[in-house]
Amino acid sequence: MSSAKPARDVDAPVKDRGARSRDAILDTAGELMSRYGYAATSISMISAECGLPPSSIYWHFGSKDGIYVAVLERARTALLAALPPAAIPGADVVQRLDVFLAHVEEAFRRHPHGLKLLLGLGMVQQDASAAAVAEVHHYRDALVVWARDSLSAVFGLHDRPQAADELARFTLRMASGTAVARWFEPGAVLETGPLRVALLALAAHHGVPGTRPSGEGGSPG
Amino acid sequence: MSSAKPARDVDAPVKDRGARSRDAILDTAGELMSRYGYAATSISMISAECGLPPSSIYWHFGSKDGIYVAVLERARTALLAALPPAAIPGADVVQRLDVFLAHVEEAFRRHPHGLKLLLGLGMVQQDASAAAVAEVHHYRDALVVWARDSLSAVFGLHDRPQAADELARFTLRMASGTAVARWFEPGAVLETGPLRVALLALAAHHGVPGTRPSGEGGSPG
DNA sequence: GTCTATAACCAGATAGAC
């Protein structure tokens, strides 16, 4: 028996050792950076954790910024793939909202690093490369667009972009706040119950039909 | 002429040069750490910015952790002093809520570093001293207690601690999410309008009297 | 693609004159 922690597959077919190493580095770096932040995560930490020497890490990613860009890009892709699409099935608003919230809650629960990375690395502006800053904003913008489109579809706000923006900001800030809470209480999840009540009230406040608090089925037939 | 940036008062009476230097260091460190985070802020950066040599900084605070603890302690004191006390004046729920939200919005607007420091430094667990970790949790706990007490007073939830906890978590997560948003849009403020609607709806959902959406004055007399 | 070894540098922290 070699070691208790086979972080990477040394005996894998030589064919794709490179791709496997690359993934191992990204896994380790994502884990460490989401926990300690970009600045506090060193190449030696990543090297020690994933078992590859620093030079291999540099061979794959070129620089610390390069690792960061790759980690963030992968996190963004994975999170956006897990988030529900804008086309939510459901006849009425409440039905669509419940489907939407269930998907969102699961996506944020299954990809806990997604937002944390954005948070811990958002303050990179210091010595980060232009590519790194661009990727941070790309990530953030993608989430904003997703939130606006989704909530617009759920509540039927295609002709009321301001209301859609408000609901999107509200939802994203709650999600970010939950990500923050998670590094004090690791088990914290997005509380969809209160969020559901809040979104329905906000929509009702904007006069969106089918969101009145009394009578869960909407307007009486 | 000496320099265009007199960051500290070199010609001040010798009497309290120490106290002034201490404050200057804390100001600079707070500014930098809230922008770049703890790990990315170096002693040399602080030294260059405030004009005092590294050894003076160490004389005042002993270590980088020491600076951090002092910065966070001062931020916590200032923020909690600016936040409204639990005893909110106002006859009915809506009145108290409006006073509360106005105070909170102003406190978070006038102390933009307060929460950012907590965010950027929350991930210090890596090589931080026990004192530093303790201060982070002290800060966070103080905010949690404040939120619970305040919202309990506003909505009259003394006998319903679970509802008070839920409203407190909701409010704090929105505030944290806003602090996060602020490092993408520096002008972002806590949006008390939607938060007001949401809190009223949550309270109504819990059956708190005086929070029904229709009829802003509460129950008809 | 992966390794050993190391260059060049900057971080946190200290010594000791004044």
Add this chain to the structure above:
DNA sequence: GTCTATCTGGTTATAGAC
């Protein structure tokens, strides 16, 4: 309390054998 000068160790990054 403040300064100049410096020590030590870790940091990013590279050279070059295999």
